[in-house]
Amino acid sequence: MSKAIAKTDAGALALGNDEMMDMFGDSAIDVTQGLSFSTVKIMRESAQFEIADGDYAKTLEGHILFRHDANQWWEVPYDERTEGDSPVPNCYSTNSIEPCGGDQPQSDLCATCPRNQFAKDGSGKECRNTTRMLFLRDGDVLPVVIVAPPTSLKKGGSLARWKTNVINAVASTYQKLGIKGKNGQPVVDAWLAHVELSLEKEKFSSGMEASVLKVKTLDVLTPDTEDGASKMRLIYSIKTGAIDAYKDELSQHIEQATDMADTPVVDAETVVDAETDTIPI
Numbered sequence: 001m002s003k004a005i006a007k008t009d010a011g012a013l014a015l016g017n018d019e020m021m022d023m024f025g026d027s028a029i030d031v032t033q034g035l036s037f038s039t040v041k042i043m044r045e046s047a048q049f050e051i052a053d054g055d056y057a058k059t060l061e062g063h064i065l066f067r068h069d070a071n072q073w074w075e076v077p078y079d080e081r082t083e084g085d086s087p088v089p090n091c092y093s094t095n096s097i098e099p100c101g102g103d104q105p106q107s108d109l110c111a112t113c114p115r116n117q118f119a120k121d122g123s124g125k126e127c128r129n130t131t132r133m134l135f136l137r138d139g140d141v142l143p144v145v146i147v148a149p150p151t152s153l154k155k156g157g158s159l160a161r162w163k164t165n166v167i168n169a170v171a172s173t174y175q176k177l178g179i180k181g182k183n184g185q186p187v188v189d190a191w192l193a194h195v196e197l198s199l200e201k202e203k204f205s206s207g208m209e210a211s212v213l214k215v216k217t218l219d220v221l222t223p224d225t226e227d228g229a230s231k232m233r234l235i236y237s238i239k240t241g242a243i244d245a246y247k248d249e250l251s252q253h254i255e256q257a258t259d260m261a262d263t264p265v266v267d268a269e270t271v272v273d274a275e276t277d278t279i280p281i
Helices: 017-024 158-176 226-248 250-255
Strands: 039-043 048-050 059-073 091-093 128-137 144-148 193-203 209-220
Touching: 039 209, 048 193, 059 226, 128 226, 158 193, 158 209, 226 250
Parallel strands: 039 144
Antiparallel strands: 039 048, 059 091, 059 128, 059 193, 128 144, 193 209
């Protein structure tokens, strides 16, 4: 190692911070360019997250940089699929408003699509509704994609409650600091919330069990300390580049929708209304 960048006995770098930044340039902001995001899978049987590197975790901590609803419909249901059948949805939407891909679009609008209506007995829909998150784990510089399956989209469930409560948590924290957003509006950006994701096994009316996503706000990032300001700068720079890169490959993620396609059908009373339960992120 060159003496110019060797650590001193006190642990500090002998190379000045400005000189270090000149060496690295804007690489910290551009780390997401040209990269594909890996998906963290939710294990139905063991209530664990399967990380892309083969590790497993019962909880994940970090920041939800971006989230969106997505719908997928397959002509051949998962339980009827045979070897050779494509896992790519025949119709899908990346916003749960209108189809944007697939070889068999079923309707102009998702809300009025017959595939997206509950069966008369309330047993479920043909179209699979999900919520997808771009999640930055603590200590990472590249976010991962986490898909909350239909079994996690319950009215009054953890995800639905969090999407409401995080607005109040962030807004009240910033109001106490006297910080307001544009035009004097409260600050409600959900990426500022440091959250814990966990899973809990639940049994549904179909008789099947599945892992349900739980979300808990641990604290809120604020700029009133140097540590808080530093974390905000870092996460914001990652968030800005990551969202653009993610949106560019959104359809690719949907087309690879083999994740949790075998989750049990849930009844009409448990599924959240995507049009009324949203949050600006």
